[in-house]
Amino acid sequence: MRGHDRINNCLPEELILEIFRRLDTKPSRDACSLVCKRWLSLERLSRTTLRIGASFSPDNFVTLLSRRFLHITSIHVDERLNVSLPSLSPPSKRKRVSNKSSPSSSKRRNLTNTRHSEAENAESCSLTDAGLIALANGFPRIENLSLIWCPNVSSFGLNSLAHKCTSLKSLDLQGCFVGDQGLAAVGKFCKQLEELNLRFCEGLTDAGVIDLVVGCAKTLKSIGVAASAKVTDLSMETVGSHCKSLEILCLDSEHIHDKGVIAVAQGCSRLRNLKLQCVNVTDESFSVIGELCSSLERLALYSFQQFTDKGMRSIGKGCKKLKNLTLSDCYFVSCKGLEAIAHGCKELTRVEINGCHNIGTLGIEAIGKSCPRLTELALLYCQRIGNSALQEIGKGCKSLEILHLVDCSGIGDTAMCSIAKGCRKLKKLHIRRCYEIGNKGVIAVGKHCKSLTELSLRFCDKVGDVALIAIGKGCSLQQLNVSGCHQIGDAGISAIARGCPQLTHLDISVLQNIGDMSLAELGEGCPMLKDLVLSHCHHVTDNGLNHLVQRCRVLETCHMVYCPGITSAGVATVVSSCPHIKKVLIEKWKVSERTIRRAGSVISYLCMDL
Template sequence: MRGHDWINSTLPDELILEIFRRFDSKPTRDACSLVCRRWLSLERLSRTTLRIGASSSPDVFISLLARRFLHITSVHIDERLPVFLPSPSPPSRRRRERESSSVSSRKPRGSADKRRSEEERLEPSSLSDAGLTALASGFPQLESLSLIWCSNISSQGLISLAEKCISLKSLDLQGCYIGDQGLAAVGKICKQLEELNLRFCEGLTDAGLIDVAAGCGRSLKSLGVAASAKITDLSMEAVGNHCKFLETLSLDSEYIHDRGLLAVAQGCTLLKTLKLQCVNVTDAALIAVGTLCSSLEVLALYSFQQFTDKGMRAVGKGCKSLKDLTLSDCYFVSCKGLEAVAHGCKELTRLEINGCHNIGTLGLEAIGRSCPHLSELALLYCQRISNSALHEIGRGCKSLQVLHLVDCSSIGDDAICRIAEGCPNLKKLHIRRCYEVGDKGIVAVGQHCKSLAELSLQFCDRVGDEALIAVGEGCSLQRLNVSGCHQIGDAGIIAIARGCPKLTHLDVSVLQNMGDMAMEEVGEGCPNLKEIVLSHCHKITDTGLNHLVGNCKALETCHMVYCPRITSSGVATVVSGCPNIRKVLIEKWKVTDRTTRRAGNIISYLCIDL
């Protein structure tokens, strides 16, 4: 019967709750909560996760949330970014009349008062110990808590949290200035703790971490420490002694030496992920890791100036399960070290080499010959790696899906052609400032890599319209970045617009030969476009923006600084014509007062008055 509420009269609460739990999309859940009061109440009961940004009164906000959502087990609070509170709604007619009648009795506010009120409206306060106590009281079933850069909480708040949330399994305190007493309480009470992030917790010393290691040693599986000057080898020895089941360790410290890492390698033999940025650690520690941690799957070494091929040989010999290797600024690791890894770690699926100036063509050729499961390769600032290295990758790594090339001056079209021919499953290709790559290589990609979804060709001067025409005919891109490719004009972008209807992100900044014709085609052919960057495009005018906005109703972000032929009218067109617009980057003088009143909260300016 039309108009009859069959759902609410037939389905019990338990079944509706189960339906809500199966929704992965937050907007879908929010839409369901607006249907009726019953659904609103049930949707609140089904929520298990809350994500909270900066707010003007976080303590009060937490208390309100605790009363509305009763089954929360995971809370994420991130105060790194300030929040801009919405402008108050215009007063009603009766209120305006009442205010106008008493305006003569008011004292005018000075510019200092206005500035102070504006600052109060824009600058949020931080979560305090009282708010953390309210959070613990309101969500006693809490299992996961992230407090990112909550600078006002202390050990006292952490103690109350530990006392009330004894089921806590994951705790992220990145950037929080908490002390040893609070961390000791967590170690003493929260015996189920599995994940602990202490990055940039400058108030901690060895004492706090030792207490956690001793108290949660049986359960702790993941630990992160960075930029904590008072955490030294003593802490790592405690971790090695107590945390026998540790699987993930991330260390970024100049105060940890071989002694600490040796203790971890000896005691945490189940380690699977190890990320190190410790300038005072040498080959001795890496040899111990390679010898004792045979389950290691992820290894990332950053800024090591004391590691050599000796350590890499131990890794290649002992870590047969290694799948992910990152070498960043490891100046004394050479091709021989990479060859040792290639010969011993045949299950490798991801490799990143960043600024390792002694690694050249021979090392990467060994990877191509010995690691057939490689699916992601990133070469950044590798001047000594030439085309023949990628020839071997194309010949031996048929599963390659992601390739990043940045400032690799010896890699050109021949290498890209071999990758395209040998790796037909390529999905992401990002190339930046590789000046030997031109149309020939990218045409081959368009002809052979039919699954390509993301293409970035930043500042590749030799790439022109011919390359994009081939890509538009052969691939269905979702993301394209051709910033700084000066030879690309309307023809190339038109081909993409006609051949890639699923395009959601487009960066065509600094294209001097592209104009309104391309914008018209993008508007007609790419209705799902969410982000476009038009900065430094001198030929695009308000007319082009009109065509773009006419059909791209899903547009959320538009950057158009230094576009001399775009005026305030074009800015107003974007703001008024895109219902989902969230950010517009433009020069301040192109924004009228009317546009500011209408959408001031989504407009970002290139230059801000000081």
């Protein structure tokens, strides 16, 4: 009844706040906050996390946020998320630029002024020390702070933040040009700091890192360093001698050697997660890691040039709790090294082998025989791995849920049939450019893997319609990517549309046999479709799009470049019929002025000059 508010009169504030705390998604919270002013103010009180992209006058924006949200404990600022510069211009300038009655000389002047203002706007979209000080003053109880690629933040602002925000537990400064003085201040005042990310902080030296490490030694559990030329073994030695609670270490540096890594291994016995991309680290370090780091669970090694089977044997011998192993571009590791890991680390649940050209069939066979708890396997650019490797995986790894295969020329239908029959819990299967895998292997997956929800078969030339018909009958897919599978046509996509009503993501780009029939079937059978990629489909027309969008009302993204049958009318149909559309990728010349006025913010162009 008008004039009566039965809900607000009955519900106490504590109960409404508890309701807001139990809402997991931001859209749900935002919707509830629109009920009334009281609910809006309570939702602001209950919010604990803010995420901020690049914004106009960010320093003032932070001040405004601090007045509205009083209980924030986590702030994430990521200036890689750009804003549209023209929208930042004052209204009066926008009107003058768009005034069609202005003479051509005036237009040229306005264009020049716009280019200058864009540079100024780009600078004004970056958080500065003033904004960091405002953040510290407005949110003194903050515990988690991420400043991603904020180039105008310096030691001065970080120093002020450290003085105010003494409860800080997590600090991410990736891409910030902060200096040693700022880090020293964090070490002096933030005695509860547990997580520290200094990736791509080029202004740092050993002095700043050491001051912070010494100050926060009792609490630091995670450290990340990358591309910092002046951070050397000296910093790692300090970490090893002071940070007894360290659990996670990520290093990407040409200036870290065995001396630094060994110091960490000797002093940080609780180390669980180690990620290294250090070309100057050798087997000597891994001998110590295998001997002393018995708690190690995750090991990721990238681009190692001096790491061999000897180091792998040390890891296999000592790190019995290892669950996650990644080897990328480790050219001197062979099957013998992987066999040592498999025999010693029977708790492995995830293995990724990427570009390790000396690892072949025998190494993966050892994983299949010795690691029954494996749930995820990724083999990328492994030319020496054959069918018998995956046959052993199918026999021994019954819990496998995720399989990635990229450019594995030795793996074919025989291997896929073994995986399908043995790994019936498979949920995600991603295959790219494995030219020996065809219909037989995919049909077996459709027959046996009833839990499959994600399937990607990119550029698998031997896969055709009969494979997708089997998938449509046997699996309820949510995501499907068959880009570049030239034998797939309307029959296969129609079978997916009829058999997978939960489909939300579909990529059928570069399929020359796909036409409007497929889009019509998708419109009828897949009303939950959100993302559609149909670029380079030469037989798709506006008519097919019209049938699709009549039922697919939740469509959010649609990529349709290089589709000659799609015109400006088709683009307008997608934009006008899909209320949730966020991105349409299309050639610029296919977008009418009316569509630009109506939904210019969601239109993206492959090439601005075409």
